[in-house]
Amino acid sequence: MAKNVKSLLSRWSSRVFLLELDGALQYFGIQKKNWGEVKVPWPFSKFHKQDRCYSLLVCSPDRIRKAKFYGELKDKLLRHLPPGCDFAVISSFLPNVKDSLIKGYFLKSSIENSSQIERLLSDLEQHDPVSVCSYYGGEDGRWTQHLWSRAESELGRMTKKYYVVPAEVPPCHPSALNMINSDVFYSFDEACDVLKECGDIIPEATSVLEMLPSRVEAMRKPDFPVVVIEGLDATGKTTLTESLRDTLGATLLRSPPECLSPWRARFDQEPPIIRRAFYALGNYITAEQISQEGMKTPIIVDRFWHSTAAYAIATAVSGPECNLPSMGSEVYSWPSDLLQPSLVVLLTVDPEERKRRLRNRGQMETDEEKELDHNRLFRLRVEEAYWRISGPACVTVDASPSADLVLQQVLLLIRGKCHL
Structure with missing residues (x-):
């Protein structure tokens, strides 16, 4: 040995x-x-x-x-x-x-x-x-x-x-003690270090590093409010975010950003530490886009930090949701060098209704989405992790009613919180 x-x-x-x-x-x-x-x-x-x-x-x-x-x-x-x-x-x-x-x-x-x-x-x-x-x-x-x-x-x-x-x-589950800057990254530098370390075995890592903003750009607060819409696939995020864009005259952004699309398939094949670092850096690129566009219009973001962290935490910890790090754990903290949104809305639907919507869409599922469908405990861990992340915490909205009713409910939240 x-x-x-x-x-x-x-x-x-x-x-x-x-x-x-x-x-x-x-x-x-x-x-x-x-x-x-x-x-x-x-x-x-x-x-x-x-x-x-x-x-x-x-x-x-x-x-x-x-x-x-x-x-x-x-x-x-x-x-x-x-x-x-x-x-x-x-x-x-x-x-x-x-x-x-x-x-x-x-x-x-x-x-x-x-x-x-x-x-x-x-x-x-x-x-x-x-x-x-x-x-x-x-x-x-x-x-x-x-x-x-x-x-x-x-x-x-x-x-x-x-x-x-x-x-x-x-x-606590032993993975909880090993999670910070391994499964979930809480700083720009820590995520960058992983891609730098694997640059000799993953040439694409260098291309990603060349696209990254500075720390200052990823933290700059825009003049207009930033609203993030979170939720599992088929909870209505796309319909809602596009409706909010049109209703509020806002700019719609998505995380991970479109500029990372050429490399997503490559990094999805890599071990969790590399894959998670890649998607964490995607949040910093999105934050730069938010700070730039948010000087002109309100910003609607389809997924952001909550998704990156919730899926990573739920994957790292096995068993029932009680094995997750306890409420208030540092793993649920917002990265100190990442722009914070004004409001985060978490859309939820009944599991059977979500499956029905997925079938009707007929789209290819990601590995994590397949795991959500086949592993009830994994889905419960993801949902619980969403609710425990702070800075800001999610406001839950039932997305089961019609798209118009969900839109009106979220608009009320935005007007009350963001004064739009």
Whole structure:
């Protein structure tokens, strides 16, 4: 195991592991000694002692390399694992320690496949930034974890043995401690740094960086009010924003801005840290457009910071919405160097009505929109994240009635808040 991997795995016996299996989140810990009668954590209590289990954690200190390899590792494993091998997501973290989260994959198979799997994992461990563990069930029902380690002065593998034990559910999802400037970017400079770091592997990043405004331009407050319309797809944003433009004589802008369209497909294929940085910078370009056009007319914006942050937060955290960072957490704060709108309106419709509208539109869905349709928990996390973001907070409007009624309701809000 490389030295930089070893340094990232410090305090190993203090780590807690989060296994996402069959849609459920299960936490377990490890200890160096067998202290006698200890309850075996689920799902290990349901495994058979003949089962062979393994975990791989991606441990590169280079955040860009780590993010890209995490996605590539999944593809590699799914191509080469034998049939019948169960595959799940696992992560490891130090409780309440920021930036200690390490992500990876968990495998479960029969003893007949163990030789093939261990050859694959051994090759990965020698050449890639991964930490590998195997898990074995004993006659007494206890399970042990064996951390693979390759001694520098000897041939062959050495292992460190730990006992698998139950762990308390942490007060917040471990991803919440790893989210700032990883999944959600709160400054122009932090998002820029990510694109600069991946410039040698993504040539398009340089083109995006050349388009960016200065920090001052992204913060300049316009003379006229700025109204942002937020909401999931098929909640009526396009119809409403165009009606507001015509009624108020306003300028309509969209985020991400049109100038980023040539590169969206490219960045949508990248790991979350790169993709999120790209869309965060799109908000700063839109902010520059707002400051320029807002000197002449009111501004209506179809999506802005709330969408970027809400989807990122909901994607980073798994499980029910109670796993989101608590209300008031810094992850819901508005970036200090980004122009703030005068009013943010969040359109909502019944989930079934939204699906019906999507079917009638017949348009291609983004991956996140497909996830909204198939994963109720993800949709609930997105909606809850929208409501928790402050600076300013969203004003919710039911978009189920006719387009004219929704328009009149939003116009009342704008006239009351923005005095238009």
